[in-house]
Amino acid sequence: MLLDGINSPQDLKKLKVEELPKLAAEIRQRMTEVVAVNGGHLASSLGAVELIIALHYCFNTPTDKLIFDVGHQAYAHKILTGRNKEFSSLRTYQGISGFPSREESLFDSFTTGHSSNAVSLALGVACARDRLPADEHFKVAAIIGDGSLSGGLCFEGLNNAGHLKKDILVILNTNELSISPNVGAISNYLNKIISLPVYNRFKESLENFLAKRGKGGERLLNLAAKFEEGLKGLFIPGMLFEELGFRYFGPLDGHNLEALIRSLKNIIGIKGPRILHVVTKKGKGYFAAENDPVRFHGTGPFDIQTGASLAKSAEIRTYTEVFSEKLVELAAKDKRIVAITAAMPEGAGMVKFHNAFPDRFFDVGIAEAHAVCFSAGLAKGGLKPVIAVYSTFLQRAYDQIIEDVALQDLPVIFCIDRAGIVGEDGATHQGIFDISFLNTVPNLVIMAPKDAPELEKMLEFSLSANTPIAIRYPKGGIENLKDAGQSIELGKAEVLTEGKDFALIALGSMVSPAQEAGRLLEQENLSGLVINARFAKPLDQDFFTALAKKVKFIFTAEEGIINGGFGSSVENILAKPVVKIGLPDVFISHGKRDLLLEKYGLTARQIADKIKSICLR
Numbered sequence: 001m002l003l004d005g006i007n008s009p010q011d012l013k014k015l016k017v018e019e020l021p022k023l024a025a026e027i028r029q030r031m032t033e034v035v036a037v038n039g040g041h042l043a044s045s046l047g048a049v050e051l052i053i054a055l056h057y058c059f060n061t062p063t064d065k066l067i068f069d070v071g072h073q074a075y076a077h078k079i080l081t082g083r084n085k086e087f088s089s090l091r092t093y094q095g096i097s098g099f100p101s102r103e104e105s106l107f108d109s110f111t112t113g114h115s116s117n118a119v120s121l122a123l124g125v126a127c128a129r130d131r132l133p134a135d136e137h138f139k140v141a142a143i144i145g146d147g148s149l150s151g152g153l154c155f156e157g158l159n160n161a162g163h164l165k166k167d168i169l170v171i172l173n174t175n176e177l178s179i180s181p182n183v184g185a186i187s188n189y190l191n192k193i194i195s196l197p198v199y200n201r202f203k204e205s206l207e208n209f210l211a212k213r214g215k216g217g218e219r220l221l222n223l224a225a226k227f228e229e230g231l232k233g234l235f236i237p238g239m240l241f242e243e244l245g246f247r248y249f250g251p252l253d254g255h256n257l258e259a260l261i262r263s264l265k266n267i268i269g270i271k272g273p274r275i276l277h278v279v280t281k282k283g284k285g286y287f288a289a290e291n292d293p294v295r296f297h298g299t300g301p302f303d304i305q306t307g308a309s310l311a312k313s314a315e316i317r318t319y320t321e322v323f324s325e326k327l328v329e330l331a332a333k334d335k336r337i338v339a340i341t342a343a344m345p346e347g348a349g350m351v352k353f354h355n356a357f358p359d360r361f362f363d364v365g366i367a368e369a370h371a372v373c374f375s376a377g378l379a380k381g382g383l384k385p386v387i388a389v390y391s392t393f394l395q396r397a398y399d400q401i402i403e404d405v406a407l408q409d410l411p412v413i414f415c416i417d418r419a420g421i422v423g424e425d426g427a428t429h430q431g432i433f434d435i436s437f438l439n440t441v442p443n444l445v446i447m448a449p450k451d452a453p454e455l456e457k458m459l460e461f462s463l464s465a466n467t468p469i470a471i472r473y474p475k476g477g478i479e480n481l482k483d484a485g486q487s488i489e490l491g492k493a494e495v496l497t498e499g500k501d502f503a504l505i506a507l508g509s510m511v512s513p514a515q516e517a518g519r520l521l522e523q524e525n526l527s528g529l530v531i532n533a534r535f536a537k538p539l540d541q542d543f544f545t546a547l548a549k550k551v552k553f554i555f556t557a558e559e560g561i562i563n564g565g566f567g568s569s570v571e572n573i574l575a576k577p578v579v580k581i582g583l584p585d586v587f588i589s590h591g592k593r594d595l596l597l598e599k600y601g602l603t604a605r606q607i608a609d610k611i612k613s614i615c616l617r
Helices: 017-038 041-046 047-058 073-081 118-130 148-149 152-166 181-196 197-211 214-236 239-241 257-268 287-291 319-333 351-356 369-378 391-406 434-439 452-464 508-522 541-550 566-573 591-600 604-613
Strands: 065-068 142-143 166-175 247-253 273-279 337-341 359-365 384-390 411-419 445-447 470-474 494-497 502-506 526-532 535-537 555-561 579-583
Touching: 017 041, 017 047, 017 073, 041 047, 047 073, 047 142, 047 166, 047 257, 065 118, 073 452, 118 142, 118 166, 118 197, 118 452, 118 494, 142 470, 148 152, 148 166, 152 273, 181 197, 181 214, 197 470, 214 257, 239 247, 257 502, 257 526, 257 591, 319 411, 319 452, 337 369, 351 359, 369 384, 369 391, 369 452, 384 391, 391 411, 411 452, 434 445, 434 470, 434 535, 434 555, 434 566, 445 452, 452 470, 494 508, 502 604, 508 535, 508 555, 508 604, 526 541, 541 566, 555 566, 566 579, 579 591
Parallel strands: 065 142, 142 166, 166 273, 247 273, 337 359, 337 384, 384 411, 411 470, 445 470, 502 526, 502 555, 555 579
Antiparallel strands: 445 535, 494 526
16 A cells, blocks of 8 residues: 555655556545544545645655645644554544644644634744745645635634735635536636746736836736736636735636645746635545535444444433424414524524525634624514524634624623533543633623523523523433423532531533542541532522631532632632632643543542541641
8 A cells, every 4th residue: 555655745646647546546545544433533634544645745844844624634634744554543542633733743833723813823933934035934834714704713814814915825625616518628627727836927927018118017017917817707607806916726626636746836937926726626526425525524433334324312311302393383373483503503403494494593713702793683673592602712702702793782692512621632622721711701691501491491581681601511411201300590609418517519511420439438427518519600699608607618519620610710709718629720731521531530439538638638
């Protein structure tokens, strides 16, 4: 196999162009076999194989910098940059990350996982590079997808890059478009001409010549530029980028290695901001991913022969499913309820709502800031907007949460999925910061359910309240208990068990292990109050003050970072120290959720041991 001899891009460059399609097939087989076992982002990576081969074949990496937007498509990049042997550990604890990681390889310029930032990062690197001596210069390329263009940050970067005229290449990989035979042929021919070194040397010489001829030469120069733009505009969908100050090349067939390499070699030699537009097929080379690219965008383990999922049928529902079903039920009764998602209808549980109420469903694309601001407008108009968003992606809309929702005191409901430890997606996706960064926002209520009935109650409560509310819940299964809890009252906690030796106040996903920890401690003759906080904000100050007088030791448990979190809020209103059980002030790497919870001391046994060690000092 050719792949066995590739340990770096230098090995890749030793291959003939005719051998590269065989290498591409081997890479696809390798990543499909690994993802079938470990799960991962398969469809995008399958589609970008030839593109990544061509980039490493033409650029001098890692001296030249390739900066990936998100990194969903970067598996071939990892395989070609010395990580093929370790690739079978993809997304496992202490194994290869599912995204580019600066701690993993010199070939990964940044640790990435969120969309639309690659152009800005690349422009910053290019500006820093231009302050180096000429002999230390290198090339910079940002690799973005069509989804990245739905994020405003990407256009901010493009606008600034075009204005500064820096030597930067942006690779736009689209997989929702097709090239018709006629337009594609003309486009390819034109791009072949305008990317040729001889054409660009002539163009540069002509521009220099005309520039020295005063106003007359300037008019001719403008006329020549308009002629080229007009000719390209007839056939090439790149005028937007031209207006932003980029030279546009494409669209090219992203699976034609010979054409990609020829064009890249020509374009690399051109100075200034450039866009190379390639069109690829998501899931390319694996029938199941080609037929269902949405499911194989991020998939769990599957059977390679059939493409069928190997996930065991769940005996209990997930938080996402409970939210999804309850929202549809409530929306059937109240036509003012509308649902918003930022390109995550499947993951965030919005598909059922979309199917039931298509005219009340809004997918705004990868644009969380816009989603929140848009929802504020909906609320101002008398509707009841519900935003379903992953915790990690809500970070992207912090200013809008403060300025456009909380400051206006508008009743926008944030349903924050994947709050806490997410697992295999790693540091860029762990939902561990939301309590801390929302805690400081006035007018905003923060809730967390312990089980299915409580999530349903919280959703009902939120839609009947006239204030901004965030409900956070974790990835995974949920206890589908009969409704035996108290009704929801603003800021009121729920006492689950009585005791005299300590109080353990747990929030959301930590309530169940807290209850089990209480049972374990009873067997060791320690009795404690176990409390379901329900609210991270506001807190019932009278209740907690009375609690501090009742017991000597107070513990809090939360699935979020301790700094600025729920436990810190409890401690702030008491006149005594609180032992805070939660996550440390670190970025948490990838691994199975259960393993990571145990690593950071959030299992029932570990919570019980912590309480025992302090109470029996």
